[in-house]
Amino acid sequence: xxxxxxxxxxxxPGYLDHGQQVEMLExxxxxxxxxxxxxxxxxxxxxxxxxxTAAGQFGWVTDRTGYRYEPRHPEGMAWPAIPEAVLAxxxxxAPEARLLESCLxxxxxxxxxxxxHQDRDEADFSQPVVSISLGDEGxxxxxxxxRGGKTQSVWLRSGDVLVIGGAARxxxxxxxxxxxxxxxxxxxxxxxxxxxxVVT
Numbered sequence: 001x002x003x004x005x006x007x008x009x010x011x012x013p014g015y016l017d018h019g020q021q022v023e024m025l026e027x028x029x030x031x032x033x034x035x036x037x038x039x040x041x042x043x044x045x046x047x048x049x050x051x052x053t054a055a056g057q058f059g060w061v062t063d064r065t066g067y068r069y070e071p072r073h074p075e076g077m078a079w080p081a082i083p084e085a086v087l088a089x090x091x092x093x094a095p096e097a098r099l100l101e102s103c104l105x106x107x108x109x110x111x112x113x114x115x116x117h118q119d120r121d122e123a124d125f126s127q128p129v130v131s132i133s134l135g136d137e138g139x140x141x142x143x144x145x146x147r148g149g150k151t152q153s154v155w156l157r158s159g160d161v162l163v164i165g166g167a168a169r170x171x172x173x174x175x176x177x178x179x180x181x182x183x184x185x186x187x188x189x190x191x192x193x194x195x196x197x198v199v200t
Contacts, residue, residue, distance in 0.1 A: 007142045008168025016159035027083035031055045034080040035073045049112040055082045058102040058199045069199045101199045108178045108191040116174040127198035128165030134192040137179040143172035158183040
């Protein structure tokens, strides 16, 4: 499948067909049953608009003590195993990468967004970050490695996959808004974004 380049970020439009999306969503429902969504709170005390959970060896958490990866959910349980359908995407789009260690599951409901940020809590920046979009369209914005400067945006649709790696590994990126009603995948609407990472 041919990738579209957006400031060094590789986007694979329509990577997952509808049947694959439904299969992945069913597997994620089991993840959420074992490790429920929660609202992270930033070190400054602000509740994030995105709800989160995770699968794999590590989940990413934030609270008043800082941002970090943890081997357990904030409620104390271990993170569930990463679904095989997710592992298959990682192996296909990032074949040179090490074994996947973390699958973050972010749910964007009405009004949720993710400000421009870098993924830099990982130990090895030679390893990519892979993102999978499920559900309603999200306006994805990519900036620069340095803060500030021009940015570019693209609507990510259900089934799209992107790879942030190489020279683009530390670019600032975020999701400005969700276009509700653009996908029938999630019964109550919204967007699920999976971000796949090597942590150690």
